[in-house]
Every structure is written in C-alpha cells, then in structure tokens.
Amino acid sequence: MRFTAIATAASGVGVALSSSILLSGGTIIAFDEEARALDVIRGGSLLVTDDRIAALYETGKPKDLPADTEIVDCTHKIISPGFVDSHRHGWQTAMRTMASNTTLPDYLMRYVGPAAAAIYTAEDVYIGQLVGLLEALNAGVTTTLDHAHHTWTKGHSQAGLDASIDSGARVYWNHNFAGMGDYGIPDQIADFREWVTTRATADSLTTIAAAYDSWTVAPPEDTRAVVDVIKELKIPVLTTHWMGGVWGLDNSPALLHSLDILNTSTAVVFSHAVALDPIAADLLTATNQFISITPESEMHYGHSHFNSHMVQDQAALGIDTHFTFSTDMLTQARMWLQRVRSRLFDEVITRWKVPSNNPMSANQAFLMATRQGALSLRRPDLGVIKVGAKADLVVFDGRTPGMLGWADPVAAVMLHANVGDIVHVIVDGQFKKRGGKLTFEKYDDVVDRFLASAEKLQRLVGEKPAPVLEGKWFGRDAEYGHADEVDVIRGPGTGYGGLFLDTSDKSRHGPEYASVRGDGKDEL
Structure with missing residues (x-):
C-alpha cells in the first residue's frame, strides 16, 4: 500500500x-x-x-x-491567542458518528489497537490525521498534542507524522510505543531515532515527541529502553493515559517518578488523571508536570474526574477521541467551566445553604484552554x-x-x-x-481522499458485531456493570433507538466514492 x-x-x-x-x-x-x-x-x-x-x-x-x-x-x-489541545488522537477522524453511544470497552475493542490496525492502511492514517488537524485549525486550535497510537507499522507511523507536518498546524506528534506483532519496541525505537535525527528541524511546526502507556504491563526491558531513548534524545514531551481505579492502567506520577523521568527536561502530560489524589497532586506541583482534562470524553465514556478541579494550576484541557463528540476547545472549556461550577455549587447546596459566589470564572476557563495548555508543554511563548x-x-x-x-x-x-x-x-x-x-490550497483534493477512506473504514467497522461486555473488564478485578438508561418517550418505547448508519456499498457522498474496495487493500 x-x-x-x-x-x-x-x-x-x-x-x-x-x-x-x-x-x-x-x-x-x-x-x-x-x-x-x-x-x-x-x-x-x-x-x-x-x-x-x-x-x-x-x-x-x-x-x-x-x-x-x-x-x-x-x-x-x-x-x-490560539487554543492549545493537550490530548487528541487525530488519525481517528474517519469514524465520525460511528460511536455516538459507545462505551470505553467498546471503543477499545473496535476502534483502536489490533482492531484498527486490521483495516487501516497508511493512506487511511495519513488522510485522517490531515483532515483532523485541518478541522482543529478551522476551530482555532493552533497547537495540538497528538497521542499517536496508530504506530502499528513503520508505514502507519510515518503516515501520521507526514500528515502532521503537511497540515501546517503546530503539532506535538507523540509516537506511541507499543509492541504490535512483528513491529516490536526495538524496531519502533530504531525508527523513532531515525525520525528525530532526520525529520526534526528547528523551524518545523511539528515536534516529534513520545507516548507510552505500557508502564505496568510491558516487559521491563522494553520500558527501560523507552525511558532511555527519551532521555538520550532529550525528547521535549512525553504523554501517557493515566486512569486507575476500576479502569486499571495505573500510570501515575509516582510510578514515573520512580523511573526518574519527572525531574528531567521532558514535560510529562498525564491524560484523564482519574486516580488523582493529594499525593499525586503534590508530586505534579513539585515537578511542574500537568494533567490533561478532556471534559466531554470523560463524561461520555464514564472516566469521570472526581478531583481534577483541585489541581487546575497543573492542568490543561484536551479533546481526546474527536470522532465521537465535539472537536473544538471552545466547547471543552465551556463544559469544564460549568462542570466545575456545578460540582462546587452542589457542595454548598447539600449543606442547605444558598451559594453566594460563583466558584470559577470565565477568565480561568479561557486560561485553561490557552496558556495552561502551553505551560503543559513548557512553552510559555504559546x-x-x-x-x-x-x-x-x-x-x-x-x-x-x-x-x-x-x-x-x-x-x-x-x-x-x-x-x-x-x-x-x-x-x-x-x-x-x-x-x-x-487557506490549505489542496483542500478539495483532501476532501475527496478522506471521504473515500471514511466510507471504506466505516463500512468495515459497521460489518463487525458489537462486543459482548460480560464478566470482568479485560480480565481485571472489576466486573462490568449496567447503567440505568433514561427514557424520553412515554410507554413501551423509550426513544433510545439505534444508530442510523448506512454501511452498504452505496456511497453517501456521491458516486465517485462508491467504488472504494471494502477489504482494506485499496490503492488510493
């Protein structure tokens, strides 16, 4: 391909x-x-x-x-000032509207990792990443920290990097190190080293950075190799998903501190930070590292964010899986502002008192969407x-x-x-x-390429049955639990309904896109 x-x-x-x-x-x-x-x-x-x-x-x-x-x-x-998105997966753009009611387990089983690697070509990654970043620019997002977990092969990885460079956006392209079949950590590190030494230039808007989530599950020698190359190449930014609690993935500040990576010149951004507690907050402050709060994502998937509002001086805002919901920082900042207000108002009202002040200002939300994101990257000039x-x-x-x-x-x-x-x-x-x-001069060509890719990928995903979520979450201690569903229609109907998806061969965007093959082997 x-x-x-x-x-x-x-x-x-x-x-x-x-x-x-x-x-x-x-x-x-x-x-x-x-x-x-x-x-x-x-x-x-x-x-x-x-x-x-x-x-x-x-x-x-x-x-x-x-x-x-x-x-x-x-x-x-x-x-x-331009808005700064501190957490996004740009390559996923093609799946828009496919996962409007999805859960996190469903997302992980159908839209990332091996499931995505099986159907995405390098062209799909490239054009999805490019369109996603142009979409961000259109929304005033001038800097994006992209957690690039499309790194299944060298070709897929390089496609995302090339698209980031071609977009004209300011991008921190954080290559995600994760063993994928024949493309293991040693090979990924070799390619990463090549890109940093040959593709990184002082005047480039794209900065090659790192992402790693396998701190507690990968062989220790792989983790050590990732840490070593980050230090050796003085990689400016490292990002990791940090969940904890029922979700697992305990990539905490304490863990990374034990690996001697927080007190370096590398900025570390912990996405979601569900398990945030006072000890972790103090460690973030002491090492000047940040969390990325993605309000709509964390509400959509049920991550929650119990204590994130307690450490906003070491927090920025992000968008995450933009194919699933809003893609602009205006919406994320607005959601977070009202979420924090609501939470702190409730604390007063439950004491049977009337709030006499508004606990968070529009100014603070604005700073979180702009300056705080820049500081998470240690870029006070953004x-x-x-x-x-x-x-x-x-x-x-x-x-x-x-x-x-x-x-x-x-x-x-x-x-x-x-x-x-x-x-x-x-x-x-x-x-x-x-x-x-x-102002992107080839935008019409990009649209054509993207729609062809999106129709193929959406058809392939739509043909797969939804996973059955029973038993325990990925073999962990936590079991699956059923959330109460609310109704909006009186009587036997509920109004919940299904997704209105068309995964047939008939194109939704014109006959010129209908001939794209559905086997993931297209030559576009």
Missing part, C-alpha cells in the same frame, strides 16, 4: 503575504506576565513580524510600522498574547448573531462564540484560515 503525502511548498504552509501583519482596531485579549492575569486592550492593534508578536498598541492606527506591513482591519473583532510570543492567533467576528452586544471579550469567547465566528487563524505568523475559510 502506498500513500501520497501532500508535501508541496504551497499545500500546508498557509498564506504569508508579507513579513509583517498588523491586526488593526480590534479588542485584544492579552496577557500581563507581571500580574499573571489577562489584560484587555480595546481598539488596539497587534503587529506580527515573521513568526512573533512584535508589538501591541492601544490605538488602531499606530505609526512607524515596517514598510512592508499588511494591515488587516479587525474593527468589531476579538483577537485571542497560548498568550504578549510581545515576543509566537504569533499563534485567532480572530473572532464580534458582529455575528450570537456575539452581538458583547462587552466582555473573554466572556464572549468562552460563553457565546462558536467555530463559525472564527474569521482568521494564524500559526507562526501565517494565515491558516482567512476570511472564514481554510
């Missing part, structure tokens, strides 16, 4: 009409580093030179600009608007129906904006979305 990477000079680099851009006359959500707080500049301007924020002005018409400056009118618009920071920016139209009448720009973005309100997205000083449209 051969896949075609989109690597032309124009494809993923965005549009840079000049070396300096002035976003003029907008309301800027800046960050005051000294006060460690947001700072709003109304009717101001922001100068981008090359890849950096060169200046902030309190006027819409500053003087003495560089001669080649392109002026972009941002009157009635809100200029925000997720903020300040002089010298990277020019990763999102511009919202303040005159759309849902935004009209705003007074507080942070509240407008956090509580009222949607992806359709995003006019411009700039990454590293280059437009990735302009005038409401992505």
